[in-house]
């Protein structure tokens with residue numbers, strides 16, 4: 001099974017409107033209409049419209065970093081996946097470790113989000129990953145299995161709109177990257193869990209991205225692992241000087 005590599009930039013709560021627009025133009029120019037890789041950017045909500053306009057003339061996909069699992073209603077401060085779709089968003093990042101561990105989101109809420117994002121006809125990128133304590137306690141696979149249960153919300157026919165990002169919490173923003181072997185072992189385990197939930201064909205087709213201190217210098221080696229189908233990049237996605245070579249590593 002050959003899976004098209006996906007390189008995604010999670011811009012988190014960074015950049016000004018002007019800088020995110022400029023970065024969008026740079027990413028669009030670098031990626032162009034390449035077909036041997038997919039490129040996704042996740043700007044902060046308030047920059048989505050500007051970024052969308054600046055991605056024109058490319059096939060870079062516009063993503064949002066989060067949403068609320070309701071179509072509309074009295075949810076002050078929240079944003080519906082239908083509003084995101086109306087804005088030109090195609091994919092929503094769900095369950096990022098900062099939402100799980102800083103904001104306190106739990107699996108049940110994330111599962112509801114998976115359900116509504118798919119119902120709104122948007123794609124889902126579901127983040128999973130263990131903390132250092134969980135890894136040291138040999139609980140990595142158990143944590144991945146628990147977090148992947150949100151995929152039970154995926155209905156037949158929706159599987160092709162889902163991707164997973166394995167981001168070990170201890171590797172995010174720390175400069176500590178999982179070794180390619182550690183990443184491969186977690187990705188293979190995740191794929192086998194996905195198979196148990198969605199079947200062999202969906203599991204074989206599903207892109208599983210690695211995230212956590214991905215840089216130009218380690219991207220190619222991580223991407224060479226058989227079950228590593230892309231990268232979800234944080235810090236190194238904020239300049240084209242760093243992000244460009246990661247995009248290139250995916251199509252090398």
Ligand code: 13P
Nearest residue numbers: 010172173212213234235
């Ligand atoms: P860093 O690449 O900065 O470690 O962030 C990874 C991440 O959280 C992407 O979602």
